Amino acid sequence: MAQExxxxxLVRSDAVDKVTxxxxxxxxxxxxxxxxxRVLRSPHPHARIVSVxxxxxxxxxxxxxxxxxxELDALGGEAVRDMPFVARHRARYVGxxxxxxxxxxxxxxxxxxxxxxxxxxxxxxxFDPVDAVQPGAPLIHEEVGHYTHIGAIRPVPRSNIAHYxxxxxxxxxxxxxxxxxxxxDTFRIHTVQHGQIEPHCAIAQWGxxxxxxxxxxxxxxxxxxKDLADALKLPLTRIRIIVPYLGGGFGGKGGLKAExxxxxxxxxxxxxxxxxxxxxxxxxxxxxxxxxxxFKIKTGVKADGTLLAREVxxxxxxxxxxxxxxxxxxxxxxxxxxxxxxxxxxxxxxCVYTNRVVAGAYRxxxxxxxxWAYESQTDMIARRLGIDPLEFRLKNLLREGDLLPTxxxxxxxGLEECVRRVAAELRWGExxxxxxxxxxxxxxxxxxxxxxxxxxVSVNQDGTANVLTSTVEIxxxxxxxxxxxxxxxxxxxxxxxxxxxxxxxxxxxDASTTSSRSTFHMGNAVRLAAQDxxxxxxxxxxxxxxxGEEDIAAGGGLxxxxxxxxxxxxxxxxxxxxxxxxxxxxxxxxxYPQVGEAGEMWSAPSIFxxxxxxxxxxxxxxxxxxxxxxxxxxxxxxGKAINPVTCSGQIxxxxxxxLSVSVSEEVVGENGRILNPNLHDYKMxxxxxxxxVVPIIVxxxxxxxxxGAKGIGEPVLAPTAPAIANAVEDATGVRIQQLPLTxxxxxxxxxxxxxxxxxxxx
Amino acid sequence: xxxxxxxxxxxxxxxxxxxxxxxIYDTLLDVLRxxxxxxxxxxxxxxxxxxxxxxxxxxxxxxxxxxxxVEADGVEVVTVEGLAQAGKLDPLQEAFVREGAVxxxxxxxxxxxxxxxxxxxxxxxxxxEARKAIAGNLCRCTGxxxxxxxxxxxxxxxxxxxDSSEEE
Numbered sequence: 056m057a058q059e060x061x062x063x064x065l066v067r068s069d070a071v072d073k074v075t076x077x078x079x080x081x082x083x084x085x086x087x088x089x090x091x092x093r094v095l096r097s098p099h100p101h102a103r104i105v106s107v108x109x110x111x112x113x114x115x116x117x118x119x120x121x122x123x124x125x126e127l128d129a130l131g132g133e134a135v136r137d138m139p140f141v142a143r144h145r146a147r148y149v150g151x152x153x154x155x156x157x158x159x160x161x162x163x164x165x166x167x168x169x170x171x172x173x174x175x176x177x178x179x180x181x182f183d184p185v186d187a188v189q190p191g192a193p194l195i196h197e198e199v200g201h202y203t204h205i206g207a208i209r210p211v212p213r214s215n216i217a218h219y220x221x222x223x224x225x226x227x228x229x230x231x232x233x234x235x236x237x238x239x240d241t242f243r244i245h246t247v248q249h250g251q252i253e254p255h256c257a258i259a260q261w262g263x264x265x266x267x268x269x270x271x272x273x274x275x276x277x278x279x280x281k282d283l284a285d286a287l288k289l290p291l292t293r294i295r296i297i298v299p300y301l302g303g304g305f306g307g308k309g310g311l312k313a314e315x316x317x318x319x320x321x322x323x324x325x326x327x328x329x330x331x332x333x334x335x336x337x338x339x340x341x342x343x344x345x346x347x348x349x350f351k352i353k354t355g356v357k358a359d360g361t362l363l364a365r366e367v368x369x370x371x372x373x374x375x376x377x378x379x380x381x382x383x384x385x386x387x388x389x390x391x392x393x394x395x396x397x398x399x400x401x402x403x404x405x406c407v408y409t410n411r412v413v414a415g416a417y418r419x420x421x422x423x424x425x426x427w428a429y430e431s432q433t434d435m436i437a438r439r440l441g442i443d444p445l446e447f448r449l450k451n452l453l454r455e456g457d458l459l460p461t462x463x464x465x466x467x468x469g470l471e472e473c474v475r476r477v478a479a480e481l482r483w484g485e486x487x488x489x490x491x492x493x494x495x496x497x498x499x500x501x502x503x504x505x506x507x508x509x510x511x512v513s514v515n516q517d518g519t520a521n522v523l524t525s526t527v528e529i530x531x532x533x534x535x536x537x538x539x540x541x542x543x544x545x546x547x548x549x550x551x552x553x554x555x556x557x558x559x560x561x562x563x564x565d566a567s568t569t570s571s572r573s574t575f576h577m578g579n580a581v582r583l584a585a586q587d588x589x590x591x592x593x594x595x596x597x598x599x600x601x602x603g604e605e606d607i608a609a610g611g612g613l614x615x616x617x618x619x620x621x622x623x624x625x626x627x628x629x630x631x632x633x634x635x636x637x638x639x640x641x642x643x644x645x646x647y648p649q650v651g652e653a654g655e656m657w658s659a660p661s662i663f664x665x666x667x668x669x670x671x672x673x674x675x676x677x678x679x680x681x682x683x684x685x686x687x688x689x690x691x692x693x694g695k696a697i698n699p700v701t702c703s704g705q706i707x708x709x710x711x712x713x714l715s716v717s718v719s720e721e722v723v724g725e726n727g728r729i730l731n732p733n734l735h736d737y738k739m740x741x742x743x744x745x746x747x748v749v750p751i752i753v754x755x756x757x758x759x760x761x762x763g764a765k766g767i768g769e770p771v772l773a774p775t776a777p778a779i780a781n782a783v784e785d786a787t788g789v790r791i792q793q794l795p796l797t798x799x800x801x802x803x804x805x806x807x808x809x810x811x812x813x814x815x816x817x
Numbered sequence: 818x819x820x821x822x823x824x825x826x827x828x829x830x831x832x833x834x835x836x837x838x839x840x841i842y843d844t845l846l847d848v849l850r851x852x853x854x855x856x857x858x859x860x861x862x863x864x865x866x867x868x869x870x871x872x873x874x875x876x877x878x879x880x881x882x883x884x885x886x887v888e889a890d891g892v893e894v895v896t897v898e899g900l901a902q903a904g905k906l907d908p909l910q911e912a913f914v915r916e917g918a919v920x921x922x923x924x925x926x927x928x929x930x931x932x933x934x935x936x937x938x939x940x941x942x943x944x945x946e947a948r949k950a951i952a953g954n955l956c957r958c959t960g961x962x963x964x965x966x967x968x969x970x971x972x973x974x975x976x977x978x979x980d981s982s983e984e985e
Contacts, residue, residue: 080859250955733862742951
């Protein structure tokens with residue numbers, strides 16, 4: 056049956072608000088009596104805080120209050136509660152908050168910061184994850200292992216290891232023994248920043264009734280409510296989170312960012328609201344970055360190209376606090392062997408503290424890093440064996456029914472289709488021109504499981520409907536597709552449906568808008584809620600018409616007696632007849648996937664997996680090392696595109712994001728200090744830099760997803776870097792094993808290879 | 818602390834004239850957002866790198882975070898709120914909506930103003946010219962793909978632009 060709304064390229068409902076400048080973001084909110092907070096930050100990567108003297112700052116006219124860590128005992132963190140709202144006795148990275156000032160104007164608060172005196176005692180620091188796990192490295196958290204943490208995390212006491220994960224399948228030593236060739240290679244990946252154009256901002260108000268309201272751009276409002284409640288030891292009902300539009304997220308606006316600073320200050324100046332707006336420099340130095348890391352990958356293979364065994368050891372630089380680092384490492388390492396049939400696997404991950412800015416959730420949640428390692432090596436292995444890299448992949452790819460690393464059989468596997476479509480778009484069989492090369496890479500990603508989403512659908516007396524949901528609009532188009540799903544279920548036009556903004560006092564529980572989970576989980580919840588609403592309408596109609604509920608059909612905006620076309624009446628007429636004084640029908644849906652116990656060896660089942668492949672055609676200038684990406688192709692299996700335009704938009708944006716972080720962006724640091732914390736020296740690609748981008752939507756419907764839909768936002772940048780590096784090797788014969796692919800790095804590699812070749816001829 | 822110096826300026830914004838008292842360190846962006854409550858123009862970096870604060874100043878796109886309010890005395894400013902006329906969207910706004918060129922929307926006002934500045938002097942830009950015109954506006958969501966298409970389609974649909982070649 057053709058769908059009227061789902062699968063249609065409908066114009067998203069928030070587009071007009073956004074093109075007219077009327078869409079509201081947190082920094083656009085003005086509240087009566089609002090104060091402006093600015094943050095004093097540690098200049099040292101590791102130091103004991105001996106004393107904080109704010110007396111002089113408090114004397115500045117217009118300054119209302121100062122709050123320091125010594126006054127507030129609050130430790131927060133999703134996986135591990137290791138992070139104080141404001142540093143108490145120790146600063147662990149350059150940029151850590153040490154004091155907050157609130158004043159009637161931002162500039163006054165800024166001036167007052169300069170008058171706060173802090174006495175520090177510097178401590179030895181460590182900046183590299185491999186160094187940080189060596190015996191004798193400075194200990195960043197003495198309390199490792201003693202912090203409250205979720206059950207799945209394995210900290211190593213008296214070390215800098217926030218989490219250690221090890222997953223095994225079969226016996227890798229046996230696998231290597233049976234292999235014809237064993238290859239060992241090391242890959243490095245750098246630090247990048249999310250680059251959301253909207254800087255971090257939160258407004259908090261600690262009311263006279265003790266209720267804390269926070270206006271923020273957080274991607275998990277109910278999660279934030281819980282995190283604040285846990286840290287402050289308050290019941291959930293004392294905290295209310297309100298989320299307007301987000302100006303981009305990519306993982307950087309979850310957890311505790313500007314919110315704890317605003318709450319700490321609001322506590323001090325209760326009941327006045329306080330705004331914390333981060334400068335772009337603070338966004339770079341003190342919000343969040345992506346995990347840098349070192350990956351050692353050892354693979355055993357038969358001469359005919361069959362993969363037998365793979366061992367991956369990853370050292371992940373999580374920075375000064377855990378944030379989501381432990382779950383990033385855990386989930387990504389499970390997939391670190393790649394989307395291939397490999398009987399023997401050993402996957403080891405170290406989530407390591409360093410005295411650097413905090414690393415955490417970043418689009419892909421660790422999958423880009425492991426994909427960089429395994430897809431670079433997979434290509435190298437194919438070339439070393441003299442097998443075409445496309446053929447090598449097709450030989451080993453996961454297919455329907457193959458066992459996933461979690462022991463589940465793979466279903467709805469659009470991986471091969473993605474790889475073939477990319478190869479076709481690149482005209483893989485045709486050799487590119489001189490100085491040019493082609494490369495392919497593929498990936499797969501789980502979604503966090505289990506996680507729950509609830510929705511309410513209210514059918515109003517005029518036949519319109521409200522969808523109440525805590526899913527956040529980050530730009531991905533969630534509000535649009537949830538309206539499309541509600542429209543399809545109810546049979547009401549999408550223009551007569553309005554979707555709420557999250558407010559934890561009124562919109563029901565949702566785990567988060569992360570992990571590409573919302574279309575699937577919240578989409579299912581909206582479907583269930585719409586079905587519940589229709590069930591209630593059915594019951595009303597049955598009472599009204601004095602028949603059984605089984606005789607009534609509800610859908611397409613009407614209720615009618617089955618097999619009888621006449622007497623069909625629209626929802627508003629039914630509601631009006633039954634509730635003459637006004638009323639609504641409130642449907643409720645809660646989706647929480649049931650997963651069986653995963654095999655004891657694996658602890659990360661996923662209710663669905665996403666598959667994708669990218670391809671690149673590049674031109675490399677051997678004189679300068681400049682890599683010019685001429686064409687970028689990105690194919691993703693989304694199950695079902697609820698809205699093909701918003702879905703393509705995510706693929707296009709993700710591919711360009713992936714390109715930008717592969718060739719152009721790098722957070723450069725020295726001794727824990729970031730040297731380029733601005734958008735001039737941290738180079739995000741502009742419209743003038745972007746090549747031809749070809750997005751390809753592949754649909755292998757998932758049995759459990761709403762209309763077959765899975766997800767898209769997370770994996771879209773994972774395969775780009777290795778696809779480009781693979782194309783660079785195709786073009787030049789040179790393999791780069793470290794990102795980013797800057798001109799210097801590529802040129803050095805070309806020269807070293809030429810030197811080595813020249814020497815071997817001597 | 819010494820009292821902050823203030824100055825009076827007269828500025829036209831979206832066709833309306835305002836007489837304002839501004840601090841000497843206020844930027845045009847501060848005046849628009851805080852002084853006049855026109856929050857459509859965004860602050861992304863306060864350093865002229867991201868373009869989120871782009872407005873038209875006497876017809877030319879500028880980063881309003883780099884213009885001091887006192888420099889804007891006597892000028893005409895157009896912000897994103899001034900694009901739609903009499904409740905009707907500008908062809909650029911229509912094209913962005915139709916083409917799916919809007920995701921999070923935070924860079925959108927700045928991009929629209931850069932594009933408006935381009936089309937008012939170059940009604941039929943090439944793709945390269947369109948890309949160059951918005952090269953000062955960073956976007957992380959869209960990859961710029963549909964924005965460029967939208968600008969080119971908007972120029973196609975604008976009245977009086979179709980047959981400029983006939984004038985030669």
